[in-house]
Amino acid sequence: xxYVITAPCINQKDASCVEVCPVDCIHPTPDEPGYDEADQxxxxxxxxxxxxxxxxxxxxxxxxxxxxVPAEWTDFIDRNAAFEAVS
Amino acid sequence: VTAGxxxxxxxxxxxxxxxxxxxDRLLKSVDHRFEVDLFDRLPTPWGLVRAGVxxxxxxxxxxxxxxxxxxxxxxxxxxxxxxxGRDIQHAELAAHYHAVxxxxxxSVDRRLGIPGEDLPGSEAATDFVAWYNGHxxxxxxxxxxxxxxxxxxxxxxxxxxxxxxxxxxxxxxxGTDVADHALDALTGHDIEEVVVLGRRGPAQAAYTTPxxxxxxxxxxxxVVVDPAEAELDPASLSxxxxxxxxxxxxxxxxxxxxxxxxxxxxxxxxxxxxxxASPLEIVGGERVQGLxxxxxxxxAGPDGGLRAEPTGEEELIxxxxxxxxxGYLGRPLPGLPFDERAGTLCNTDGRVTDxxxxxxxxxxxxxxVKRGPSGVIGTNKKCANATVTAVLDDAEAGALxxxxxxxxxxxxxxxxxxxxxxxxxxxxxxxRWELAAGEDQGRPRVKIVERAELLQRATMG
Numbered sequence: 001x002x003y004v005i006t007a008p009c010i011n012q013k014d015a016s017c018v019e020v021c022p023v024d025c026i027h028p029t030p031d032e033p034g035y036d037e038a039d040q041x042x043x044x045x046x047x048x049x050x051x052x053x054x055x056x057x058x059x060x061x062x063x064x065x066x067x068x069v070p071a072e073w074t075d076f077i078d079r080n081a082a083f084e085a086v087s
Numbered sequence: 088v089t090a091g092x093x094x095x096x097x098x099x100x101x102x103x104x105x106x107x108x109x110x111d112r113l114l115k116s117v118d119h120r121f122e123v124d125l126f127d128r129l130p131t132p133w134g135l136v137r138a139g140v141x142x143x144x145x146x147x148x149x150x151x152x153x154x155x156x157x158x159x160x161x162x163x164x165x166x167x168x169x170x171x172g173r174d175i176q177h178a179e180l181a182a183h184y185h186a187v188x189x190x191x192x193x194s195v196d197r198r199l200g201i202p203g204e205d206l207p208g209s210e211a212a213t214d215f216v217a218w219y220n221g222h223x224x225x226x227x228x229x230x231x232x233x234x235x236x237x238x239x240x241x242x243x244x245x246x247x248x249x250x251x252x253x254x255x256x257x258x259x260x261x262g263t264d265v266a267d268h269a270l271d272a273l274t275g276h277d278i279e280e281v282v283v284l285g286r287r288g289p290a291q292a293a294y295t296t297p298x299x300x301x302x303x304x305x306x307x308x309x310v311v312v313d314p315a316e317a318e319l320d321p322a323s324l325s326x327x328x329x330x331x332x333x334x335x336x337x338x339x340x341x342x343x344x345x346x347x348x349x350x351x352x353x354x355x356x357x358x359x360x361x362x363x364a365s366p367l368e369i370v371g372g373e374r375v376q377g378l379x380x381x382x383x384x385x386x387a388g389p390d391g392g393l394r395a396e397p398t399g400e401e402e403l404i405x406x407x408x409x410x411x412x413x414g415y416l417g418r419p420l421p422g423l424p425f426d427e428r429a430g431t432l433c434n435t436d437g438r439v440t441d442x443x444x445x446x447x448x449x450x451x452x453x454x455x456v457k458r459g460p461s462g463v464i465g466t467n468k469k470c471a472n473a474t475v476t477a478v479l480d481d482a483e484a485g486a487l488x489x490x491x492x493x494x495x496x497x498x499x500x501x502x503x504x505x506x507x508x509x510x511x512x513x514x515x516x517x518x519r520w521e522l523a524a525g526e527d528q529g530r531p532r533v534k535i536v537e538r539a540e541l542l543q544r545a546t547m548g
Binding site for chain 2: 019020021022023024049050051052053054055056057058061065
């Protein structure tokens with residue numbers, strides 16, 4: 001069950017999560033093309049290993065395990081998956 | 088340094104996550120070219136990903152795919168079954184490498200320092216973890232699980248792992264890479280109740296929320312919390328509502344309070360989370376019969392943090408097994424300055440120093456032996472990257488010492504000293520054998536636990 005980055009990341013893109021993600025599954029990183037244009041960061045659900053490192057690192061409490069995503073943000077589950085599909 | 092210049096050689100000691108992340112960053116450096124020899128005292132790499140992560144957490148172990156990519160980078164060599172400090176000394180590494188980075192982890196358990204700690208049945212959780220995970224050093228270990236109750240002292244993820252491993256069903260465990268010798272013992276024992284004991288309250292627990300949530304969905308074990316212990320004291324409550332509190336603490340408290348409101352389903356086993364209790368004495372004659380604990384209350388310390396203070400109330404918890412998981416320390420390395428209290432190499436941001444803080448040129452550290460046993464696997468990526476930034480800065484400044492000895496000279500030294508050293512191809516033979524054996528049994532992997540057999544597989548396939 002992958003983790004999902006939700007609304008509090010929008011226009012924050014703190015990227016603390018990128019530094020601690022053990023499998024580099026959070027994109028775009030500040031070094032990658034598209035970082036400036038992206039509203040928020042996304043987790044590739046196919047690569048996430050559910051380790052919780054990003055949750056601990058996020059200063060905006062934007063990351064949740066998929067089954068814990070607050071009801072108003074469940075559309076972010078698809079948005080994370082969709083971002084990976086096009087990138 | 089321009090392209091085409093000779094690579095600088097780095098020895099990384101300890102092939103766990105911190106070692107692999109440091110190696111990866113070094114080998115991917117654009118401005119400086121490095122060659123990395125990654126050492127481990129075991130034949131097998133991956134450190135606690137192999138020997139620490141619980142068998143029922145296969146997703147986490149997928150992180151090893153990242154390490155496999157690192158191992159495929161040009162300039163990488165693996166040197167398994169070589170113990171630095173025993174087979175090879177630090178001075179010998181320093182004489183042959185431009186930089187030496189220690190990523191040896193924190194393998195020594197912190198003791199409780201209470202009477203009875205050495206009674207049979209009082210064990211370090213680390214030894215228990217090493218045993219069920221098939222660490223070669225624990226291949227001959229035995230744990231007597233003929234008791235109705237076990238107590239796990241500590242409130243970190245290791246404490247919860249150990250508690251969970253004692254209450255999984257055979258079906259849950261049989262499909263994992265648990266060591267064969269532990270499977271029968273872990274599922275055929277008499278333990279009905281595992282008490283997890285925290286010195287402070289749920290708001291101060293160190294475990295991560297997903298680990299805590301797992302206790303609530305066990306197949307054949309209830310999770311039990313006394314509602315009185317789940318209720319927060321005023322000081323914890325106001326801290327939790329302040330900006331100082333982190334999300335994990337808030338979520339942990341929510342989960343614990345949810346558990347406190349549950350009625351047990353009468354399942355075969357129970358995990359009982361207890362708080363505000365310190366171990367005072369392990370009691371027993373021939374072996375452990377119980378644990379005397381003192382009740383605590385939380386008071387604000389001088390630094391504003393909440394610390395446990397005894398109330399004077401005491402109680403005896405009858406138990407035949409006590410597993411301590413109250414912290415971990417690095418192992419001192421011969422010839423290197425060590426901070427005994429912290430259990431870490433003396434260092435400033437990853438540069439190893441002497442006791443007075445003067446930097447030892449060309450010596451670095453990352454991971455738990457640098458900062459202590461905190462965080463999750465990914466925390467070591469950030470930590471290792473910070474250390475490699477120091478290596479790169481020093482390389483840029485020309486501050487890496489030029490070693491007297493060549494690569495060929497070191498290889499000759501190592502071949503003479505460690506004829507059984509294992510290279511990456513040797514590990515891949517072990518890996519392939521274990522994966523194939525696992526496939527036959529419908530398990531992710533069957534671990535070889537005897538060192539001699541590991542060495543044999545590394546040459547035979």
